[in-house]
Amino acid sequence: MDQKVQFHKLIFFISIFIVIYYCGIFIQESKAESQTKMANKIYLVPIGSIEHSVIKVLDRELEKAFNCRVEQHEKMALPQDALDPRRNQYFCPLIMNTLRSFIEPGIKDNKILGIADVDLYVRGLNFVFGQAELGGHFAVISLTRLRQSYYGLPEDIKIFQERMIKEAVHELGHVYGLEHCPDSSCVMYFSNSLDDTDRKSASFCSRCKEILKKLINRE
Numbered sequence: 001m002d003q004k005v006q007f008h009k010l011i012f013f014i015s016i017f018i019v020i021y022y023c024g025i026f027i028q029e030s031k032a033e034s035q036t037k038m039a040n041k042i043y044l045v046p047i048g049s050i051e052h053s054v055i056k057v058l059d060r061e062l063e064k065a066f067n068c069r070v071e072q073h074e075k076m077a078l079p080q081d082a083l084d085p086r087r088n089q090y091f092c093p094l095i096m097n098t099l100r101s102f103i104e105p106g107i108k109d110n111k112i113l114g115i116a117d118v119d120l121y122v123r124g125l126n127f128v129f130g131q132a133e134l135g136g137h138f139a140v141i142s143l144t145r146l147r148q149s150y151y152g153l154p155e156d157i158k159i160f161q162e163r164m165i166k167e168a169v170h171e172l173g174h175v176y177g178l179e180h181c182p183d184s185s186c187v188m189y190f191s192n193s194l195d196d197t198d199r200k201s202a203s204f205c206s207r208c209k210e211i212l213k214k215l216i217n218r219e
Contacts, residue, residue, distance in 0.1 A: 042070045042172065043107060045099065047116040047140070048078035054115065054143065054164065061165045061202070062113075066172065066216070076102045078118065092120040092131045095140055103138075111175050113168060114140040129167045129191060132174035139171035145194065163194070166202045173204070177215040181208050 042062055044055055059070045082094040099114045120128050120142040129146070132139035146163040149155045169187045181188035184196070186205035191197040204212060 041068055041107075041110040042066065043073040043103075043110055043112050044070060045073045045102070045112060045114045046075045047095065047099070047114045048075075048118065050075075050115050050117060050143075057161050057165065058113075058115070058168050062168060062172065065169045065202070065204075066111075066176070066212075068111075073103070073107075073112070076114065078116065084121075087121060089119045089121045089127065090116070092122050092128055092140060092142075095120070096131060096133075096138055099138055099140065108137060110137065111172060112138045113172055113175075114138070115143065115168075116140060117143045119144045129197070130171040132171040134174050134179070135177040136175055139175045141167045141171055146197075159198075162202065163197050166197055166200065167191075169202055169204075173208070173212065176212060178204075178208055178212055181205060183207070 044058055044062075046055065055072050059072065062068075063070045076099060078090070079095060079098040082090045082092075082098070084091060095114065095116065099112065100108075103112055120131070120140070122128050122131060127145060128142070130139060130141035141164070143160075143164060144150060146167065147155060147160050166187055170191070173188050178188050180190040183189060183205045184199060185201050186208055187200060187202055188204065188208050189196065189200045191200070
């Protein structure tokens, strides 16, 4: 009888030890995740006039995509010297440079996404949906060509928001260090046209997700 009682006591103490051990691991992982989340912040910078609903949607979706805090920064004026009147487009690298000088030093170590509602281009391309510093801090997206109305079609808010989220996640993925992905369903797939954007998802493939996790933890 005594041996049976001792056996049950032993099992009880072993069970308590296992619970305490795994609780400790869970707490450590939670702390690490919390520290990672606190260490990585995304600032959304409206460039020119941007609807509040755009900022609200991006705030919510980017926090989920990158597991970090997202905050709205004050509005930046659209640099008129970036406009090429012959093309009726804005030169994206110049907007990026203006964005760098606009952000105060105290937050430049975070990730900065500028949001513009003008048509953007870079040399050698007819247009771009956005541009980013690979492994840097700054990115810009354009909303203009993401709207159905740009193509003479009835406006569709759902389609517009889906495209906007994909382009924002894509460019910020570059900022965190991700390169283009060959998986056409991954958000990091290169969009050569709007059809490419519509076909891919707003999520990272399993490979890009693992790489992103390592890149974030390394910062």
